[in-house]
Amino acid sequence: IHPVTVRATNRAGITDQSFNITVMSDTVAPTPPAEIHVVEVTATSVSLAWSGATDANGVDHFAVYRQYRCGWRGRNRCYALVQGNIFADTVTLTGLAPLTSFTYAVRSFDAAGNQSANSPLVTFKTLSPPVSLRYTGATSLPANFPLQLQFFVNATPAAAFSIVSGPAGLTLDPETGVASWMPAPADVGTHTIVVRAT
Numbered sequence: 646i647h648p649v650t651v652r653a654t655n656r657a658g659i660t661d662q663s664f665n666i667t668v669m670s671d672t673v674a675p676t677p678p679a680e681i682h683v684v685e686v687t688a689t690s691v692s693l694a695w696s697g698a699t700d701a702n703g704v705d706h707f708a709v710y711r712q713y714r715c716g717w718r719g720r721n722r723c724y725a726l727v728q729g730n731i732f733a734d735t736v737t738l739t740g741l742a743p744l745t746s747f748t749y750a751v752r753s754f755d756a757a758g759n760q761s762a763n764s765p766l767v768t769f770k771t772l773s774p775p776v777s778l779r780y781t782g783a784t785s786l787p788a789n790f791p792l793q794l795q796f797f798v799n800a801t802p803a804a805a806f807s808i809v810s811g812p813a814g815l816t817l818d819p820e821t822g823v824a825s826w827m828p829a830p831a832d833v834g835t836h837t838i839v840v841r842a843t
Contacts, residue, residue, distance in 0.1 A: 647665065649664055677751070677761040677763060681695040688772045689743060709727045710751075744771060744772075779797050807819060807843070812828070824838070
């Protein structure tokens with residue numbers, strides 16, 4: 646509170662008027678970042694960047710929150726602080742689990758501690774080399790009967806399949822992971838197939 650007294654004078658006299666000026670603290674929150682995007686993602690880290698946050702007195706810092714399901718049977722969405730006091734419009738988060746989906750939001754803060762609403766969400770999946778290569782399909786069949794095997798693997802980004810070794814005529818679609826072969830009577834016996842996912 647700041648007291649003020651104003652005086653008006655002329656040759657006939659003087660009159661004073663006193664009043665107080667009350668300066669209130671900043672209670673207006675900044676706007677949230679309008680854009681958030683992934684700059685780079687690895688198996689255990691992600692670099693995020695954002696822009697567009699504004700405040701009448703200037704944005705002071707940012708914080709990153711992870712969205713997760715909470716409440717009864719996970720019906721609600723909650724947010725947990727991942728990293729606060731970020732004084733730039735970019736951050737690199739480390740220690741993430743490979744082959745895992747994450748959803749993040751950013752909030753902006755002003756010097757008075759007012760925080761914005763969440764930015765738009767950004768969702769990404771950490772990378773992983775191919776793991777758990779497996780297949781479905783019968784591997785015992787008579788000659789002149791078509792062999793078809795479906796290969797699967799967990800990987801981010803999606804893996805490409807290739808044949809390392811196998812019988813002549815064996816084909817493998819690199820994108821779908823479907824292997825095909827038509828064994829002839831001369832092919833009777835056991836054959837070893839080695840498939841690679843990269």
